[in-house]
Amino acid sequence: MPTQETQNLLQQALAHHQQGRLPEAAALYQQVLQRAPRDPDALHLFGVLMHQGGQHETGRQLVEAALKIASGRADFLSNLGQILKALGEPEEAETAYRNALSKSPGFVDALANLGALLQERGAVAEAIGFLQQAIRKEPSHANAHMNLGNAFRKDGRVEDAEVAHRQAVSLAPLSEETHANLATTLMDLDKLEEAERALKRSQLLKPALAEAVNSFGFLLFNQRHYVKPGTWFRRAILLAPGYAAPETGLAELAYFSGDLEQSLRHSENALRLAPDEPQIHLRHAIRLLAAGHLEEGWREREWRHKAPDRVRRLGLPPTWQGEPLGGKRLLVCAEEGVGDEILYASILPEIRELGAELVLECDERLLPVFRRSFPDALVHAYARAGDGFRPVQKYDWLPQDKPVDYAIDAGSLALYFRRTLADFAKTRPYLKPDPQRVIQVRDILNKTGDGLKIALAWRSRKSTAFRDVHYTALKDWLPIFALPGAQVFSIQYGENWDTEIETLKRETGHGPTILPELDLTDDFDDILALVSSVDVLICPSSTLGWIGGALGKETWLFHPRPLFVQYGADGFPGFPSIKSFAKPFEESWEQTIYQIATALRSKAAK
Structure with a gap:
């Protein structure tokens, strides 16, 4: 049993320990253990001290020795952990x-x-x-x-x-x-x-x-x-x-x-x-x-299914892993972003060629576009519950008359259909705009006068210090707003873009034209009709770029390089109508926009 003297020494050691004087505490713990080698508190505290000093294995041995004497001590077990x-x-x-x-x-x-x-x-x-x-x-x-x-x-x-x-x-x-x-x-x-x-x-x-x-x-x-x-x-x-x-x-x-x-x-x-x-x-x-x-790369991207904020999908059939699809019904689940839904929809025609019957899940805003573009498929808007932290999608809407055999996330299709650059050559324009809406939008544009008609988006919806390295400010585009023989229309979406335009026009007298008749944030028939009606679309790497590519429309995409969706190529595999205007991350957009303005001047002259 420890004596009163050893108890006093232990208290002194603990005081040094708690105040961060570890050498002094260590010396006193050793004195206690010389007098009472089986004192569990001294063994435990000296073990904790050794662990705090980086000698974890020694600390483990001391705490385990203390637990052999006092196995019921929760504090010993917690510190051993x-x-x-x-x-x-x-x-x-x-x-x-x-x-x-x-x-x-x-x-x-x-x-x-x-x-x-x-x-x-x-x-x-x-x-x-x-x-x-x-x-x-x-x-x-x-x-x-x-x-x-x-x-x-x-x-x-x-x-x-x-x-x-x-x-x-x-x-x-x-x-x-x-x-x-x-x-x-x-x-x-x-x-x-x-x-x-x-x-x-x-x-x-x-x-x-x-x-x-x-x-x-x-x-x-x-x-x-x-x-x-x-x-x-x-x-x-x-x-x-x-x-x-x-x-x-x-x-x-x-x-x-x-x-x-x-x-x-x-x-x-x-x-x-x-x-x-x-x-x-x-x-x-x-x-x-x-x-x-x-x-x-596609295999590594499958780790997105293990992210804590992933969509939890309830009631799915078995995951498709490359089995023959002839006569089978395949559910393609929507990716979390509209841009990704449009991007990976480029693979859907190839699945149909394998004899599969398609069931497509998509953002509700894409319903008319996907139903028109993939008329043989059953297209359904996803039903998302929960919140942005733990989203949940249920699949009780799946048809029962002819059950769905397999399911796969749209982005996972690339693992089977885009293994080499040569695989992208199979891609053809695959989205179809509403023809009546295209006629209406062209009438709107014709009333604004003659000349080259340009649709411009200068950023994405969400702005942060890190994301903004991929995007421009509206004022950066002043060189194109006064080009002779050209008209620039805003196709920007999200929030506060109209305020940006009003401010620029007030300060400089220049800016893109707003088309108030169109909803360019939530109505994808309006968006597709405008992209189909202009001569060229200019945008960053965003949803709009994939819309331009999916329509086969001339699209000038400005971006820092490298950009992963180029897959090591100079252009955009699968999207020959998209032209790359790239810059290093650390450079400003000035030279890139100058190149675009020069190309537009030449195009307008023709």
């Missing part, structure tokens, strides 16, 4: 946490630690449950709030993550981790200035925190710096050699610089370090496709 996690043994760590909870079901540290581990392992819903339980029992538990924020973020619930991370910061303002995690969520919300302040606070508290160093690299990257972030990513790797995130950062930098070979090397490094992370696989897929490695 932390050590096992640091040793790269997540399954054993999970067992330790669950054992701790079996001894003490309400033990908050074990609830919080288990929730954090489950979140990292992809069991996000279960993680959220444990973390919320921990917070109900101890509302001031900062780590539980922080890990709950991480779980919400991984589940796509970024606004909820921000609330949880702000709560963690308020509870633990001197914790470098709470500030670093808040910064990551703020970056997701495009609140870059506030994210930068949070990261600077984190670095003041602990300059060597690898997560904060890595996040600072991504912050600079989002601010369109393409050299400086590399220093931060490499520093993060030195601080934490087993950390996958900075390898993905270096992969992105190499990709944006056009070095696809280097990008793939870093991407493969990240996958070796985090082989089960869907987002790393999905970014790797983009790089593979951009480099022309089609079959491997």
